[in-house]
Amino acid sequence: MATLNLLVVVCILYVALLFAVAFAADRAARAGRITWLRSPIVYTLSLSIYCTAWTFYGAVGFAARSGLEYLTIYLGPTLVMIGWWWTLRKMVRIGRSQRITSIADMISSRYGKSNLLAVFVTLLAVIGTTPYIALQLQSVTLSVATFARNDLTTTVVPDRDSTALLVAVGLTLFTILFGTRNLDANERHHGVVMAIALEAVVKLFALLAVGAFVVWGMSDGISATLARIDASEIADWQVPGSRWVGLTMLAAAAFLCLPRMFQVMVVENEDERHLRTASWAFPAYVMLMSLFVVPIAAVGLDLLPSAANPDMFVLTLPLLAGQDGLAILSFLGGFSSATSMVIVAAIALSTMVSNHIVMPIWLYATGGSAMVSGDVRSVALRARRLSIAGVVVLGYLYFRVSGGGTALAAIGLVSFAGVAQFLPALMVGLFWRGATRAGALAGLLAGFVVWLYCLFLPSFGPSVVLPQTVLDHGLFGLSWLRPQALFGAAGLDGVVHAVMWSMLLNTTAFIIVSLLSFPRPIERLQGAQFVNVFQHSGTRGSWTGGLAQSEDLLIMSQRIIGARDAQAFFSAAARRQGIGGYLPEPSPDFLQGLERELSGSVGAATAHAMVSQIMGGATVSVEDLMAVADETAQIMEYSNRLEAKSEEQARTARQLREANQKLTQLSVQKDAFLSQVSHELRTPMTSIRAFSEILRDTEELSASDQAKYASIIHDETVRLTRLLDDLLMLSVLESGQVTLNNQHGSLSAMLDRAVAATGGTTEALRIHRDRSAEDIQLHTDLDRLAQVFINLITNARKYCDAQEPALSISVKNDNGTLIVDFIDNGSGIAMDHQDVIFEKFSRVGDLKASGAGLGLAICREIMARLGGTITYLPGQGGAAFRVTLPLEARLAAQ
Amino acid sequence: MSGEAGPVFLQRRTYRRRRLKDAARLLPFLGAILFSVPLLWQGTPEAPTRTSSVMLYLFVVWAGLAGLSAVISRHLDDDQDDDTHQGDPPERP
Numbered sequence: 001m002a003t004l005n006l007l008v009v010v011c012i013l014y015v016a017l018l019f020a021v022a023f024a025a026d027r028a029a030r031a032g033r034i035t036w037l038r039s040p041i042v043y044t045l046s047l048s049i050y051c052t053a054w055t056f057y058g059a060v061g062f063a064a065r066s067g068l069e070y071l072t073i074y075l076g077p078t079l080v081m082i083g084w085w086w087t088l089r090k091m092v093r094i095g096r097s098q099r100i101t102s103i104a105d106m107i108s109s110r111y112g113k114s115n116l117l118a119v120f121v122t123l124l125a126v127i128g129t130t131p132y133i134a135l136q137l138q139s140v141t142l143s144v145a146t147f148a149r150n151d152l153t154t155t156v157v158p159d160r161d162s163t164a165l166l167v168a169v170g171l172t173l174f175t176i177l178f179g180t181r182n183l184d185a186n187e188r189h190h191g192v193v194m195a196i197a198l199e200a201v202v203k204l205f206a207l208l209a210v211g212a213f214v215v216w217g218m219s220d221g222i223s224a225t226l227a228r229i230d231a232s233e234i235a236d237w238q239v240p241g242s243r244w245v246g247l248t249m250l251a252a253a254a255f256l257c258l259p260r261m262f263q264v265m266v267v268e269n270e271d272e273r274h275l276r277t278a279s280w281a282f283p284a285y286v287m288l289m290s291l292f293v294v295p296i297a298a299v300g301l302d303l304l305p306s307a308a309n310p311d312m313f314v315l316t317l318p319l320l321a322g323q324d325g326l327a328i329l330s331f332l333g334g335f336s337s338a339t340s341m342v343i344v345a346a347i348a349l350s351t352m353v354s355n356h357i358v359m360p361i362w363l364y365a366t367g368g369s370a371m372v373s374g375d376v377r378s379v380a381l382r383a384r385r386l387s388i389a390g391v392v393v394l395g396y397l398y399f400r401v402s403g404g405g406t407a408l409a410a411i412g413l414v415s416f417a418g419v420a421q422f423l424p425a426l427m428v429g430l431f432w433r434g435a436t437r438a439g440a441l442a443g444l445l446a447g448f449v450v451w452l453y454c455l456f457l458p459s460f461g462p463s464v465v466l467p468q469t470v471l472d473h474g475l476f477g478l479s480w481l482r483p484q485a486l487f488g489a490a491g492l493d494g495v496v497h498a499v500m501w502s503m504l505l506n507t508t509a510f511i512i513v514s515l516l517s518f519p520r521p522i523e524r525l526q527g528a529q530f531v532n533v534f535q536h537s538g539t540r541g542s543w544t545g546g547l548a549q550s551e552d553l554l555i556m557s558q559r560i561i562g563a564r565d566a567q568a569f570f571s572a573a574a575r576r577q578g579i580g581g582y583l584p585e586p587s588p589d590f591l592q593g594l595e596r597e598l599s600g601s602v603g604a605a606t607a608h609a610m611v612s613q614i615m616g617g618a619t620v621s622v623e624d625l626m627a628v629a630d631e632t633a634q635i636m637e638y639s640n641r642l643e644a645k646s647e648e649q650a651r652t653a654r655q656l657r658e659a660n661q662k663l664t665q666l667s668v669q670k671d672a673f674l675s676q677v678s679h680e681l682r683t684p685m686t687s688i689r690a691f692s693e694i695l696r697d698t699e700e701l702s703a704s705d706q707a708k709y710a711s712i713i714h715d716e717t718v719r720l721t722r723l724l725d726d727l728l729m730l731s732v733l734e735s736g737q738v739t740l741n742n743q744h745g746s747l748s749a750m751l752d753r754a755v756a757a758t759g760g761t762t763e764a765l766r767i768h769r770d771r772s773a774e775d776i777q778l779h780t781d782l783d784r785l786a787q788v789f790i791n792l793i794t795n796a797r798k799y800c801d802a803q804e805p806a807l808s809i810s811v812k813n814d815n816g817t818l819i820v821d822f823i824d825n826g827s828g829i830a831m832d833h834q835d836v837i838f839e840k841f842s843r844v845g846d847l848k849a850s851g852a853g854l855g856l857a858i859c860r861e862i863m864a865r866l867g868g869t870i871t872y873l874p875g876q877g878g879a880a881f882r883v884t885l886p887l888e889a890r891l892a893a894q
Numbered sequence: 895m896s897g898e899a900g901p902v903f904l905q906r907r908t909y910r911r912r913r914l915k916d917a918a919r920l921l922p923f924l925g926a927i928l929f930s931v932p933l934l935w936q937g938t939p940e941a942p943t944r945t946s947s948v949m950l951y952l953f954v955v956w957a958g959l960a961g962l963s964a965v966i967s968r969h970l971d972d973d974q975d976d977d978t979h980q981g982d983p984p985e986r987p
Contacts, residue, residue, distance in 0.1 A: 067945050071952060075929050078956065082963040083922030085915065226946045237943035241933045248929065280964035287956045294949055 004148050010328050011335065015170065018339075021198050022178045022191030029190035038270045040277035046193045046264045047282050048200035050077060050255060051289050052132070053139035053338040054412040056203055057311045059290060063297035064310035067234040070293060072244060073412075074286040076251025084279045087256065088265065090430055092275060094533045095266035103262040103422060104352040110429040110530050111437035112523030118356035120441065121422060124448055125259045125352060126391065127456075128418030129345050133395025134402060135411045136338035137164040139311075143334050146312050147327075150319045161400060168396045171342045175392075176385045179347040188268050192343060196264075199336035204288060206333025210314055211292020213326055214299050218317065225295045232298040246496040250413070253420035253503075256427070260341065263348035342392065350387035358383040402460070413495045414459045417502065421447035424507045433527045435510070438517040443510025447502045454483045455498035550583040553611070557598060569597055665836050673853055681723070684716030726854045733861035740781040740865065747818070748774035750782055751809065754789035758797060765797045768808040776813060780885065784862045788870065791855040792822045792881050799879065800826035816887050821873060823880040834872050911970070918966050921959070928955045 055073070062070035080087065091106075100106045104125065108118035141163040178191040219225040229235060255261055269275075300313035308316060314334065318327040362379055424447070425440040453475075457465045466483060474481035484494055486501050519527065550570075557566035567582055573593065574584035584590050595611050691709040695701070701709075732738055751774060761767045778785070796807045802825045812819040829837060838860040856870075863870045868885035932951060937943035 068948055068952070075952075075956075078959065079922045079925050079929070082925055082959055083919075084967075085918040086922070229946045229949075230944055235942075235945055237932065237935065237937065237945050237948045239933075244933055245930065248926075276967040276970070279967045280960045283956065283960040283963065287953065287960065291953065294945065 004144075006324075007144070007147050007328060007331060010332070014332055014335070015174075018195045018198065019174065019177075022174075022195040025194035026178065026191035029188070040271075040274040041281070042193060042197045043264075043268075043270065043274040044278040044281040044285065045197035045200040046268060047261070047278055048204070048285055048289075049196055049260055049264060049340045049344050050258075051200075051203065051286065051337060052341040052412075053136050053334050054132075055289060056207065056334045056337040057139050057143070057314055058412065059293045060297045060300065060313045061309070061311035063234065063293050064301055064313065067239060068237065068294065069239045069243060069247065071290060072247035073251045074290050076248045076253070077255040078283040078286060079248070080252045080255050081279050081282045084275050087427065087430065088275055089272065090533060091256075091266050092269050092272050094430070094530055095269065096272070097533060098529070101267060101355060102348055102352045103257065103259050103426070104356055106262070106266070107422065107425050107429070107440065108356070110526055111425075111435070111440050112520050112526055114437045114523075115356060115360060117425075117437060117440060117444075118352070120444055122349075122352040122356050124421065124444065125419060126349055126394070128415050129259060129349060129391070130394045130398050131402075131411045132415040133342055133345060133392065134399035135415075136342050137167055137396060137399045140164070140167050140335060140338050142309070142312060143315055143331055146309075146315050146319075147331065150316075164396060164399055167339075168392050171339055171346070172389050172392045174339075175343045175346045175350075175388050179343065179350070179388065180381055180384050188270060189347065192347065193264070193268055196340040196344060199340040200285075203333040203336045204285065206329045206336075207289060207292065207314070209326060210318060210330050210333075211296060213321070213323065214292065214296050214317055217323075218299055218303070218321060219295070225299070228302055229294060229298040232301050234294070234298065234301070240493065242496050243493050246493075246499055247413070250416050250420055250495070250499050253423040254416035257419045257422040258416075259348040259352065259419070260344040263344055263351075267348075342395070346388045346391045349391045350384045353387040353390070354380060354383035358387065410459065414455055417455050417495060417499050418448075418451055420499065421451060421502060421506055423503070424510045428507075428510065429527070430530060432514075433524070433531045434514055435527065436514045436517045436519040437523055439510045439512075439514030442513040443506045443508075446509040447506030450486070450502035450505050451498060454486060454501060455495065458483050458494070549586050553586065553594060554582060557594065561597060569594070662835060665832075666839055669836060669839065669853070677723075681720065684720050688713050688716050726858065730854055730858050730861065733858065733865065736865075738865055741783065742780055743782050744777065744779050745782045746774075747776045747778055747811065747820075750778070750786050751789060754786050754793055757786075757790050758793040764805065765793075765800065766804065766806040767793070768806060770810060773811040776811065776818060776887070778818070778885075778887070780866055785866060785885070788859045788862050788883060789820075789822075791859050792883075795855060796822065796824040796826075796879070800824040802826050802878075813887070818868075818883075818885045818887050820883045820885075821876075821880060822883070823873070823876045824878040826878045828874075828877070828879045829872065831874075834874065837872060838870070914966055914970050918970060921963060921966065925955075925959050928959070 059070045059073070062073075094100065095106065098106075098109050100109060104118040104121040107121050108114050111117055144163050174195075175192075178195070179189055215222060215225045219228055296313055296317065297310065300308070300310060300317055303320065304313065304316060314330050315327060318324075318330055359380060362383065421444060424443050425435070429435045429440065458471065460466075462468050462471055469477075471483060473479060474483075480487050482490075484497060485491075486497065489497060489501070492500070554566060554570050557569070561569075570582045570584060573590045574581055577584050577587065577590070579585070591611055598611070691713050695706065695709055695713075748771060751769065755761065755767055755769075759765075793807065796805070800807070805824065805826065807822060807824045810821045810823070812821075838856050859870050863883065863885070866885060868883065870881060870883050873880040873882045929952070932943075932948045935943040935948065
């Protein structure tokens with residue numbers, strides 16, 4: 001008889017072996033010897049955590065109760081695996097390219113990295129998984145109790161609570177030790193994966209051994225066993241179609257959505273090609289796992305007393321036959337199934353809880369500063385460890401509270417139905433870009449509520465959570481709200497009923513809300529990335545580290561921070577790592593430093609994106625890209641502003657230069673004018689003085705001489721007066737104190753007057769006019785306008801240097817504006833003088849002609865007073881002035 | 895899907911590979927149908943369908959599916975799986 005003590009010793013040895021294997025695998029992985037850890041067989045075996053203690057013990061119980069129906073639990077995943085080309089390939093590719101850490105992360109990433117969604121999925125996953133963990137604890141305690149009852153050497157039956165507690169503590173320890181080695185949840189847990197691969201082999205071997213023993217040891221071969229099946233209670237094939245199809249679909253959905261399956265299938269996936277092997281090896285594995293279930297059930301039903309728990313047939317049959325070694329092997333198989341499930345589930349859930357619930361709260365509580373990376377790392381690790389403990393404790397509490405009375409299979413299906421609610425959000429999101437965050441939330445919420453009401457709460461039994469009246473007559477007495485006959489759908493199996501309604505309402509709400517809502521930009525980007533993942537991510541490259549990447553990094557850094565600085569930085573880092581040359585190992589410290597260095601030049605987000613593109617092999621996430629876009633936009637805006645500013649400054653500088661040039665020119669002109677004025681004043685003064693002295697001192701002057709000298713003096717004083725008059729008029733005009741005397745008159749008459757006043761058309765200046773155009777009536781200060789014309793004609797007379805000087809006066813009426821051009825045939829005014837001719841004191845060219853340089857300045861002032869302009873018109877073949885005047889009586893001075 | 899159609903005739907190897915992909919996509923449907931077949935075996939009250947025969951049938955189908963999947967996935971080579979479900983990229987004959 002197997003003693004309990006022996007069992008405990010074997011169990012402890014086995015656990016020690018698991019620790020050793022995990023430890024060795026972790027060490028090998030860190031030493032870089034991971035080729036064999038990465039084999040597709042290890043991947044396939046790690047998928048076998050789908051087969052929990054529920055499979056190991058429960059399947060036989062399931063079969064003993066309802067025949068072949070238990071097969072649905074494996075047929076569903078088999079269909080998913082052989083259909084890997086549809087979904088799993090896409091999920092794994094997305095998981096790698098987006099660096100997904102859990103199913104909550106996957107769903108939230110798809111819908112624009114919504115943390116609300118992640119929190120919701122996490123909570124749902126915790127609620128759905130807790131009973132399942134309790135189930136594992138229960139199966140271990142049940143099996144220990146079975147052993148104890150069979151042990152004749154002791155009468156002490158171990159307390160079931162303490163057994164469960166012991167197992168829970170051990171599992172927590174193992175998980176924390178090997179599951180939280182490194183922070184990056186995207187990195188592989190080699191130790192854990194190796195341990196569960198070993199456990200997968202043990203449980204398959206154990207079940208096959210028990211099966212073979214039952215068939216060939218306890219029955220007499222295959223045909224005898226088949227005969228025994230035909231003779232048993234489960235001989236008839238009578239599985240209801242709805243349950244057969246419904247449970248198969250449920251199992252398929254759960255296989256995709258269970259957090260622990262997602263963990264090993266997507267997160268721990270080393271290489272997409274492993275899926276190829278798993279696509280046939282996993283179906284083969286579960287087929288072998290379920291091969292002997294019906295024979296064991298049939299033989300157990302036949303040989304064991306009817307009171308025996310069919311869930312424990314795997315254990316009690318070897319014990320009945322006195323095969324202690326086989327019984328212990330069988331126990332180890334069940335123990336392996338239970339522990340591997342709890343370990344992976346705890347890792348998966350703790351990642352979700354710490355990433356989506358604990359860390360956001362911590363960051364919020366500490367002011368949201370994630371800048372001190374060391375700090376955050378330790379907090380995240382602690383959060384994850386606490387979450388692992390929390391998840392296991394939750395399972396233990398559920399186990400204590402529920403009392404472990406329910407049949408194993410029932411809890412399993414309830415849990416399956418809970419996590420299957422992720423399916424619409426997950427699958428539709430992979431294939432339909434129109435799926436939105438609001439839709440996913442609505443669908444999850446609807447499915448969750450229906451599941452809670454129709455399956456989870458009633459699963460505790462009548463009157464435990466839901467009162468019997470609600471079960472019988474529906475909520476608020478509404479019969480169509482009966483939890484197990486929703487909308488009048490009575491007569492269906494409870495699980496099928498709940499799955500049907502929850503999935504139906506879930507999907508409907510999801511699609512309707514998705515159609516009605518409008519996604520945010522990041523949702524749409526993520527949606528496109530997910531749906532078209534095969535177009536975006538070219539390679540399935542793995543995260544191999546090495547010097548090749550360091551070289552790429554060096555090339556990139558040289559471009560950004562310059563060759564000398566980059567080489568200095570790299571060689572310093574290499575020296576710190578004890579390596580010669582320029583290429584250090586791409587260690588996290590080095591990468592962080594490099595990123596900081598680069599971010600000084602290109603911005604943090606850009607630097608991160610660049611380094612991760614070389615190092616990660618992952619595509620840059622949309623958030624990275626958006627941050628890059630933001631930075632770029634900021635830089636562009638800044639440089640735009642700078643450009644605008646510098647343009648403005650250049651404009652100002654140009655204006656200043658022009659002004660300065662003008663001032664300098666004016667100052668030169670003014671000096672010239674002063675000398676001219678003094679000359680102009682001095683010449684008449686000299687004559688006046690000289691002739692007045694002659695008149696005073698000379699006694700015998702003839703009367704004619706006297707008259708002549710007196711008239712010279714008179715002329716000179718007239719000239720002086722005119723000069724002074726001009727200056728006076730200019731100052732009056734400029735100060736704006738002029739009074740205009742507006743009259744009616746014709747332009748033609750005025751031009752006649754001006755031409756006559758300047759001496760008419762003579763040999764010295766021919767004047768060409770177009771009299772037909774001049775017939776325009778004016779209402780303005782005619783005298784002052786005439787003065788402008790006179791000045792212009794006088795100027796032409798004075799300065800036109802042509803052989804046969806000629807002046808043409810052309811008149812135009814341009815939309816109510818009078819335009820009079822005075823164009824002579826001389827050499828015109830040089831470009832550099834054109835700016836200053838209208839300034840006071842300005843005189844153009846040599847000083848052969850008399851004049852103080854006030855004429856044009858006066859003209860400009862007069863025209864300004866009359867509301868018109870006078871400008872120099874370049875490019876007319878001579879000096880050309882244009883006078884414009886509005887014909888309407890709109891006078892500026894009045 | 896691109897508006898530009900690929901060549902009408904493909905190399906034999908390429909053609910074979912595409913049909914393998916089709917097979918990989920269809921395999922789960924074949925499995926689902928085969929697994930549902932026993933639902934049609936109602937039997938009669940005197941001679942109900944035996945669990946043992948259904949079990950044998952299911953396991954034979956199961957093993958066959960795993961074998962088929964192994965053959966298909968082995969022959970789908972790595973460098974050609976980067977296209978989408980919707981359309982295969984045009985290839986030069």
